[in-house]
Amino acid sequence: MPEKTKIRWDVYHKYDELTKVLHELAAAHPDLCRLYSIGPTYQGREIWCLEITNLATGPAGDKPGFQIDGNTHGGEVTGCATALYNAHYLLSNYGDDDFVTELLDTRAIYVIPRVAADGAEYYLTTPHAVRSSMRPFPYSDEEWLETDGLYPDDVDGDGWVLQMRVEDYEGEWKVSSKDQRLMRKREPGDQVGPFYRLYPEGLIRNYKGGEIKLAPPRYNLDFNRNWPSNFAVTQDGAGPYPLCEPENRALAEFWRDHPNLTGVMTYHTFSGVIIRTFVTKPDTEMDDRDLAAYRAIGKIGTEITGYESVSVFEGLTLDKKNPRHGNSKDWWYQDLGAYVFCIELWSLAEKAGVKVTDFIGFLTSREEQDDVKLLQYNDETLDGQGFEPWRPFDHPQLGRVELGGWKFKYTWQNPPPHMLLGEIERTHLFCLKHAALSPLVRITSTETSSLGNGLYQVSATVCNEGWLSTNLTQQAIKLGIARPVTVRIDIPDGAELLGGSRVTDVGHLEGKWSTTGGLFGARPARHERVVEWLVQVPDDAGSHEVTVTSRSQKGGRDSATVVLWD
Numbered sequence: 001m002p003e004k005t006k007i008r009w010d011v012y013h014k015y016d017e018l019t020k021v022l023h024e025l026a027a028a029h030p031d032l033c034r035l036y037s038i039g040p041t042y043q044g045r046e047i048w049c050l051e052i053t054n055l056a057t058g059p060a061g062d063k064p065g066f067q068i069d070g071n072t073h074g075g076e077v078t079g080c081a082t083a084l085y086n087a088h089y090l091l092s093n094y095g096d097d098d099f100v101t102e103l104l105d106t107r108a109i110y111v112i113p114r115v116a117a118d119g120a121e122y123y124l125t126t127p128h129a130v131r132s133s134m135r136p137f138p139y140s141d142e143e144w145l146e147t148d149g150l151y152p153d154d155v156d157g158d159g160w161v162l163q164m165r166v167e168d169y170e171g172e173w174k175v176s177s178k179d180q181r182l183m184r185k186r187e188p189g190d191q192v193g194p195f196y197r198l199y200p201e202g203l204i205r206n207y208k209g210g211e212i213k214l215a216p217p218r219y220n221l222d223f224n225r226n227w228p229s230n231f232a233v234t235q236d237g238a239g240p241y242p243l244c245e246p247e248n249r250a251l252a253e254f255w256r257d258h259p260n261l262t263g264v265m266t267y268h269t270f271s272g273v274i275i276r277t278f279v280t281k282p283d284t285e286m287d288d289r290d291l292a293a294y295r296a297i298g299k300i301g302t303e304i305t306g307y308e309s310v311s312v313f314e315g316l317t318l319d320k321k322n323p324r325h326g327n328s329k330d331w332w333y334q335d336l337g338a339y340v341f342c343i344e345l346w347s348l349a350e351k352a353g354v355k356v357t358d359f360i361g362f363l364t365s366r367e368e369q370d371d372v373k374l375l376q377y378n379d380e381t382l383d384g385q386g387f388e389p390w391r392p393f394d395h396p397q398l399g400r401v402e403l404g405g406w407k408f409k410y411t412w413q414n415p416p417p418h419m420l421l422g423e424i425e426r427t428h429l430f431c432l433k434h435a436a437l438s439p440l441v442r443i444t445s446t447e448t449s450s451l452g453n454g455l456y457q458v459s460a461t462v463c464n465e466g467w468l469s470t471n472l473t474q475q476a477i478k479l480g481i482a483r484p485v486t487v488r489i490d491i492p493d494g495a496e497l498l499g500g501s502r503v504t505d506v507g508h509l510e511g512k513w514s515t516t517g518g519l520f521g522a523r524p525a526r527h528e529r530v531v532e533w534l535v536q537v538p539d540d541a542g543s544h545e546v547t548v549t550s551r552s553q554k555g556g557r558d559s560a561t562v563v564l565w566d
């Protein structure tokens, strides 16, 4: 057997490195996982999936499944690393850690570490950043090359696209009195310069002097605006129609082909917050029971990670009239009836001791003292590596400018590589704890009694041992997609079923979560059913074995065999 896989957690893996590590993991644990591609990306890279479960206790498809994905956005490479860590953690702790062992014996975990494999490669191997896809959008490359304006570029060839500041008496910016590196917005009525204009580092197509406008982005597709739920073509980055991108289609088809999936963790960056549905509506629009379960699971996340749990609409939408459309979280809950969480991993602000209450507003407008703290953190803890001090540069079009600013990729958007493991260790357990809350339907007992003359009474108790109900959510019931639990009996050749059905629909089995009350007496969860049959087995029947099989789309499959003898 190959050696246990060694993975570095202080680097962000490029595509070939990631591919190699995933193959090594799969080869080292053939009893626990399979590696396959769920589809090629726009540029032809594989979107890898590690399917992890103990194969000795049944195939993945017969168990409740849970999806962990990362790197839907090209630059959010911490998400890929955290998903990869989940996989490695499960595979290397199976047999030693009781929680992991139980999880893989009873559930299937599907880890899709890098959805935007093209965008991530561009991000990791060039000075540039990209939202998701390398498909030019909304302009073709030919059209885009004819658009006017400033486009980001590494004009001094130092490997970073930073910022340019250009002194201009009409400028909107001024140097902070608290830190010479810090730019503050010019106060109303301030006529005492110097003032500056701020631009992304770049070149200007068709520049004829005067006001500099920004060119449109070259790759503006956003996979997380391309989902069918609440899709809006007016949404920035949505694309022309839902699931138009192969990466989205691959994930949608993955759900079609894995009806056992019960929930999702989708890793993004950044901000240090756990987010959930709804994205387009307030919490009051959600079924009360679903909302309560969402809050209860989110609370587990907060206890593990220290990150607050909020809905995207309630906690991360500044303009409630303009929520984000076509988001994966809405699709998985609103249309597929599963609980889905996202962690916006990593918060530079939190590390720097800045308390953020408005996660979105903080990105565009901060108190001066907060910016000062962030720079102090850069100086004292990051050894000054995160912020490039302004330095003069002779720009080919603008003349003397200054280049500098935050090295955004590995300060704000992702941890500096040496801090990656700390962020992963802090957050990775939440999704595994969520996965373990799925319904789990078991045949917990069988009884037989002989009524004489080859007639037998057979009964089986089928029980949901999980925390969530077999329908997962009330939303799934509302949608009409929640499949009831069925119990089937298989009798030997020559035997006859005189009472009961070959397949019995026992409806939904509640989970432990479904109990209500307390002060005035609790209503116990309706978590089990007893199914009974009458079977006539002649003495000369080929076999006297009867098999009872329970099937739950979200709670897995179980079977028990009983032998009928007088």
Ligand SMILES: [Zn+2]
Binding pocket: 072, 073, 076, 268, 269
């Ligand atoms: Zn993201």
